[in-house]
Amino acid sequence: MTRPQPSGPPRLVLVFTLLSVLLAACGQAAPGAAPATAPTEAAATAPTAAEEASSDSDLLADVRSRGTLVISSDPNYAPQSFKNSDGSWEGFDIDVGREIAKRLGVEAEFVDISFDVITAGSWNGRWDINVGSMTVTGPRQEVLYFSAPYYYAPAAFVVHQDSTAAAVSDLAGKNIGVGAATTYLDYLNNSLTLEGEEIAVPAPEGATSTVYDTDLLAIEDLKLGDGTRLDAVLTALPTAQNAINEGAPLKILGDPVFFEQLAVALDRQSPLDSQALATEISTIIEAMRADGTLKALSEQYYTVDLTSK
Numbered sequence: 001m002t003r004p005q006p007s008g009p010p011r012l013v014l015v016f017t018l019l020s021v022l023l024a025a026c027g028q029a030a031p032g033a034a035p036a037t038a039p040t041e042a043a044a045t046a047p048t049a050a051e052e053a054s055s056d057s058d059l060l061a062d063v064r065s066r067g068t069l070v071i072s073s074d075p076n077y078a079p080q081s082f083k084n085s086d087g088s089w090e091g092f093d094i095d096v097g098r099e100i101a102k103r104l105g106v107e108a109e110f111v112d113i114s115f116d117v118i119t120a121g122s123w124n125g126r127w128d129i130n131v132g133s134m135t136v137t138g139p140r141q142e143v144l145y146f147s148a149p150y151y152y153a154p155a156a157f158v159v160h161q162d163s164t165a166a167a168v169s170d171l172a173g174k175n176i177g178v179g180a181a182t183t184y185l186d187y188l189n190n191s192l193t194l195e196g197e198e199i200a201v202p203a204p205e206g207a208t209s210t211v212y213d214t215d216l217l218a219i220e221d222l223k224l225g226d227g228t229r230l231d232a233v234l235t236a237l238p239t240a241q242n243a244i245n246e247g248a249p250l251k252i253l254g255d256p257v258f259f260e261q262l263a264v265a266l267d268r269q270s271p272l273d274s275q276a277l278a279t280e281i282s283t284i285i286e287a288m289r290a291d292g293t294l295k296a297l298s299e300q301y302y303t304v305d306l307t308s309k
Helices: 008-025 041-045 049-056 059-066 092-104 115-119 183-188 215-222 237-245 275-290 293-302
Strands: 068-073 081-083 107-112 129-135 144-146 151-160 175-179 208-212 232-236 250-267
Touching (some): 059 275, 068 092, 092 107, 115 129, 151 237, 175 183, 183 250, 208 215, 215 232, 215 237, 232 237, 237 250, 275 293
Parallel strands (some): 068 107, 175 208
Antiparallel strands (some): 151 232
């Protein structure tokens, strides 16, 4: 039996409905339909889920996501850190930094940044951490996070081998070379405050300071002769001993004047929160101490273990 055809109006309604569905799928309004409401400004500018996740991530997550840990250090501070003519980095601090990166599951990348810029904080995300034998002090903790110490270094005076000084007190009124923004400069200015350590020998009275970009530049001037440019240099004992081992005409004066807790530093004002990374690095350092990695590196560069008190 032949079905009767439907009357005209219902068929037109069906066609109109199908047309509306097709046009809506293409993002167009059906004929006679009200125009779609324009998105509000808030909706138009709302971040995507990926953008929200990125903005909320901390520095630890960011480092692992990009696969690189950017580390600032000193290119002229042997044996802690130094840069070869081919651009490669070596030294105790450098190997510690590489091991930290390895245990984070990322690659280490080193950059040369002036120490006074590093200690000032507000790095603006230009590098992630500093592994540069930085001493933990109260003022520095105001702008930087510190990891657990990874070694403890004695600070000592070094003089030319022709010097007649027999004790630190003999440097009273003398000209002493130090690195910029260092604890050695603070010590000579009687403004040094150490965390967990005490000053063993008072600074020589009336001594003047000549400030250099790095300690090794001061040592180079001291090598020119007793009193030629400097009467002494105050630096880390391993740095002074390394210069002597390499033939510098110098000698250590007396016992260390203080000991320093040296730690990895991170910027408190980092665009991405750096506290989780600081905590993770502390965990890594303690693991490196427990498994003998720190001790082996210290003995490799210093011949003694400076990684525990």
